[in-house]
Amino acid sequence: MGEELKVIVFGLGHEEYGIEVDKVRTIERLSPITRVPKTPSFIKGVINLRGIVVPVIDLRGRFGLGETEPTENSRIIVVAAGELEVGFIVDAANDVIDIDTDTIDSPPEIVGGIKAKYLRGIARLGDSRLLIMLNLSEVLNKNEIIQLEQLEV
């Protein structure tokens, strides 16, 4: 029996993803986003989070899943990793659950089109439910942003 881990479950496309609860600052409804010029297209801009300016990333765009129009269920999950504070636009934030760290398997090479290095692992919940655990530091890796920018040029 491994340790209990509390995770926030959110939806992106047809998959369910998880982020450790202690990394999550807050979950907000979509608010107007101010575009920031000359940034990669997945960086949607900045929002006003109670007086603090927070950048917002479209996770679909970040993972190359094809962006969609936001819906009633869309949420911004504001996470904090190290000194970075960033909001993720997700299709829906559903649940908070406890998982056993033993049930997390290392990820296969590609999951739903997302490179394995962005993932911490895959947790099995019950029989058919899979939860993809994100590797926050890789998702927020700035070096990759710079590489992406160079590719675009």
Next chain:
Amino acid sequence: MDMNAYLSMFIDESNDHLQALNENLLQLEGAPEDLTIVQSIFRSAHTLKGMSATMGYEDLASLTHEMENVLDLVRNSKLKMDSFIFDTLFKGLDALEAMVQDIVGGGTGKADVTALVAVLQSIFKGDYKSNAAVAASAPAAAAPAANKPAAKGLLDEFQTSILQQSIESGHLAYHITVSINEDCVLKAARAYMVFDLLERTGEIVKSDPSVQDLEQEKFDRSFVVFTISKLAQEDLQQQITSISEIETATVTLLDEESLQLLHVTEAAPVQEAAPAETKAEPSADSAKNEASSQVSSARSQTAASSAPAAVSRTIRVDIDRLDTLMNLFSEMLIDRVRLEQLASEIKRSDLTETVEHMARVSSDLQNIVLKLRMVPVDTVFNRFPRMIRDLAKSLDKKIDLVITGADTELDRTVIDEIGDPLVHLLRNSVDHGIETIDKRIAAGKPETGTIHLRAFHSGNNVFIEVEEDGNGINRDRVLQIAIKNGVVTEAQAKSLTNDEIHMLIFAAGFSTADKISDISGRGVGLDVVRSKITSLGGNVTVESALGKGTKFSVQLPLTLSIISAMLIKLGSEKYAIPLSSIVETAIIKREQVLEVHGNKMIEFRNSVIPLISLSRVLESPDYSERDEAETEIVVIRKGDKWAAITVDEFIGQSEIVLKSLGKYLTNIEAVSGATILGDGQVALIIDPNALIK
């Protein structure tokens, strides 16, 4: 007792006292005869000693103690200040400062002070001078004279403050004169009985003659005691006189006024001591002259006032709390604007009135919150007189530092950052600017050079100027070196104006000093100065006339947290442009746009300036000035370069709160930060400096 709770208080207060010591010592150096300065130095040293002893920092306490001893002699005119003593005291201060810094850094505050203590002790004993034998007799000769008290100059500072505190806290303080019968055999025993009685009922603060002298019967018939007692005046008198062989006992209740009198008359014995001192003077003088003959003095004067500043009542607040207050307040400002909008929609007069009142109160509040963060530049300037003095001494130059406008206020964040660049500029002025004494005399200048350090407000900026009457910048040498170091090419050099050449000294890797000295000249100074000041949103310029002097002028924003800005629209997006870099706004017709080498230019105030399309720079999704026959422009400036940028629409001028974009978004081109508008939306702040190449 948990000392940690007191540690921060101790550190703060120690720093204050050290600063006061530094300033007063410098003042005293300019006026060595002024004993009131010695008094205040002594007070600071004494408090510092007490505090550090309480906190258990023994090295700190013992060094202060020795300094205090020396000061005590000076205070009582038993010792005359000379440059050796000044230097030793300054060294002592440096050591104290180092120890306090160590404590700040979590250390134990321990340091080897034995050498300094020994020097101080030798000063105290008076045998530090080569011809010690004669000189040593000076304090000795002066001692008896000073010991004979005139009037009631009996209490020292410490005793006075004890008595004062006990009076304030409601205890009874007495001045008692006791006379013993003439035919008494055991005077010491009687005195002991009086002391015993007083100690049972209270506490003895001071006796004259001292307890030792009384015990050895070294007194005539009467003695004086200052005591704090629980007993009433009559009771005390009655109990003392009931001791046998006591002739009379005069008990006087002390109040604060009489204490003041006792304290003031303290100057009297000093006067008496003076003649005794002069006898020993000639011998002491010869030694002194030797020591001070080749020493250059750096007098410094704070032009504002030489009188001690009125003590203002303050409390210390953590800067983080002020930042939080600021953040909370800016959120409230946003809500205020929302409320105003709602009120104008609902149109109920009582609601409107309330909202209007709130608006007035909150703008007052805004002023106060902003002022809270403002600190006088004096907090940075106050360490410079000492620095200049030491530098001048080590370089054998004579320099006056004249500070004006030390009360000019700047945002705390700017203050924290501006110290180092100013140190660089001042060191540069002392080292490269002011000439040596010989050269100054040869050039027909007064041998003492002057450095003016000025601070003043101008609009939304604060200017700090460092101006000296030294050698000025040698234009040709600057060019030579700049070409040699590859800062400019020879071809470029020909077309440079004088001012542009002077600005070359700020280039990286530039140093005109022939010799590399400790003080400056490593070729990093001015380069660092400029980048630091630019990062603070400021600007530094230099003016110089060969042979006459150089002036560095630093322009700084008043605050880093709130600025005035022009809000503009580009289609659906809003942006802010800092007002400080806007020259003017205008509307131009399409025909007025000229094409030069494929670049768009316009004519403005008799010169042709580039026209920059903001919508293109910012990749605006829904606006382009190309569709318009008339365009609004904002003319911006960077130094003396101008440019016009096209915008869609002006919204208006507004005070905006600066916010950073966070660590994730850094180095966004042409954007220096963000702000939150009244409707809660984020607007980006344009960086005009990035638009002008």
